[in-house]
Amino acid sequence: MSFLNKLKNKAEELNRKHNIGLPLGQGSQQQTHPSSQQYYPGQQPPQGQWQQPPQGQWQQPSQGQWQQPQQGQWHQPTQPNTYNRPAVPPPIPSHSRPPPSDAASHTQQSGAPPAQPQASQVYWRANFHPDIPVGQEFEQKQGHGDPYGWGNNELENYTSHASNSLFTPDHKLIVRAVSQPQHPDPEARYTSARLVTRRTLGRARGCLTAWLTLPCAEGVWPAFWMLPREPFEWPHEGEVDIAEAWNAEFQNHSCLHWGAYNSPEDMQKHLVRQTHIPDMGHRAVRFDFVWDCGTSGVRADGKSNGGGRLMWIIDGRPVMKNLMPPGTRPIEDWCVLLNVAMGGTVCQGKAPRDGIYDMVVHALQMSEEPEGGWWKFENDWHGCPHGAVM
Template identity: 25%
Template sequence: MTALIKIYATTLSLLFTGFVSGCNDDSTSANDIPEIEGYELVWNDEFNKDGLPDSENWGYDVGGHGWGNNELQEYTAKDLKTARVEDGNLIITAFLINSTSGKSYRSARLVTRDKHAWKYGRIEMRAQLPGGRGTWPAFWMLPEEWNYGNGSWPDNGEIDIMEYVGYEPNVIHGTVHTDERNHTQGTQAGASVQVGGVENEFHVYALEWDEDKITISVDGHEYFEYLNEGRGWEYWPFDKEFHIILNTAIGGNWGGAQGVDDTIFPQQFVIDYVRVYQEVE
């Protein structure tokens, strides 16, 4: 018997209000952040200080090693061209470099690893996504401690709160990966939802996670749920701290399945905020 997965919608069309598509205010303070019943805000970055991302919150993964997916980009660190805070937003920019040695792509992958991690809670991001064939932005989580199974992926879990492949406009994906439920076996647990205007409007992408289930939503509309049935770490490694990752990949097994359109660059992943809430005890 496989783990129970409730998919609220795979091709659900959503209606949106000005709450998620309006202009940004770069002066957000703690008093402006809305309360969520039953939760308390435990960490956030509102991206209100221009320049490089706050080093107390974010580190970088660097290099161009394909990242296990045959991706084409090189990730850089402390580089305003690929990751900067400006006018109240974090902007991750992917761009093309034409050189005598051939084409290359640059981007950024920001992580809270070894700085901030959480076990359970509501983790949310308000963002406008890059688009175009070959782009692959993501808002996701990996564990701090790799102590299950083979000590690597997928045994220790992955939570993809938002993934988007540019060749499939306006389709948002939410997924989890475990030893028994992962894409290398074609058994990943996930769902997709159609959301209008993700490349030119801001939307809220959120995870709610506790010891019993994982729920993923867009603008409050839940479209994917994965339950803990008590079947061991092979199905549920989500009982420890995970950190946040924000990145834009180029190409790769999924993002590059229909090639890369070099005429689209540069492309920007614009993030208004990232917030973490946990249940009030």
């Protein structure tokens, strides 16, 4: 055998031994495909080979697939939707502006600008200046229990003392419930405040807005609600509950009442929607109540014909709507109430522990129209759910 033939045979022997150039599945050892080779993270594969990126990591799309739009094409809008912004109280006029509140500061740090309704839209704003008495803006109801008409077997004694309602140096209203069950004076064991605005809504259409931080604890029942101007017949002339929560359940109850509980027909006159707000005790939640009763009219007995539209909104989101029931008091005659109750049937017999429970009212105002205008109200009306029978 010639030298060249020996060399050729030797090469064929080496090919068979190392499977070089043989198809997969042939020979004594299977070839390793380049794409299945393992590399340490960050290690560059040999030139010309390709490595599958680990699951969940990004890879460059193939030509013809999505790519970054060129300048002038679509891009992510930089201005957030106005009605998804976090709730922030409106600014106080510069001549009496306090330091920013914790809630407002936190929201501004998140990059969302505060809501700033035009001055012409706000026709009334409660004055929380610390140099005036609370009684100048609100009637301070007083009394303890059912003889005064509070109902529900509640524990609190409502007072006009500064220990239960006050304006703070940074222009907030505090509605304070104080629980001290061991106090020797029964009238001092559970004290609180029940405030009623000295003015009514006064208009056939408008928007009532409050920014509230609500106390959350067992046996505590804060409320922001409305009743007709006194004297009135409850509940037939109506009741609207805008912010109402109890027993630290973090559920807000938006309600409309206009009947007793004595018959099946009466049960249809109590409507409610619940909204879960898990952080209601730690920030200013925005509550809006919008009414549009301009065409409903008034009956000969001075009661409403009904038919006006009502909507409850929380942090810019409509949560409940209903028509104004006939026989209720015209909406112009309604007042606003703020109070913190304790115990009673609503709290399922639970009493609060020793302590102080504050409802912080950051701002309270009435406007000619809701934020976004009446066109937005019309749009929201169609998608908002009606109140459900309790």
